[in-house]
Amino acid sequence: EAQVTQNPRYLITVTGKKLTVTCSQNMNHEYMSWYRQDPGLGLRQIYYSMNVEVTDKGDVPEGYKVSRKEKRNFPLILESPSPNQTSLYFCASVAGVTGELFFGEGSRLTVL
């Protein structure tokens, strides 16, 4: 079954404690992307990747890092989380022909 898997689904953490949200896809897609979703602001792109070792900033990259060492995985790293990073995060991979996005189930992060 084609899917995008994110972990953890829910996390409560404290300011400054590094965390990683993993994302894995099994569709061999080249493009992947991270979004955060906040009430009234919609889905905003954090980082995206066009292929292994190729990443670029989206609209709201501050406070985040990503890596793409293998095609299937695209982890999101918060080196020093702050309360303004409390949000719902989605990872997505992109079908090559149509550009359709396949989303993970989301990760709800709370930073205290």
Place this chain on the structure above:
Amino acid sequence: GQNIDQPTEMTATEGAIVQINCTYQTSGFNGLFWYQQHAGEAPTFLSYNVLDGLEEKGRFSSFLSRSKGYSYLLLKELQMKDSASYLCAVRDRSGGSYIPTFGRGTSLIVHP
């Protein structure tokens, strides 16, 4: 980048028809997507338009006019389960990314 505008909220009656509009400004239009998102869940793909005209898929249809920078999503025979957010997303080739940018979404409330 793109400037994507859609109404924040709409209400409609079960069994009726509703049209959700989306306007956009982009320098290198390369496709428009509609996604449906139920509260707390991941967005799911509804439609993709890259040429002018109407694409029909069951109860849902999507229209595009590239010259006017305008699209709409038409939902017929509304059901209670259609209560959700509807996200318009536009892909712009001039930005170098293959990944679309999202509008803030339209929250549709269907009442009996």
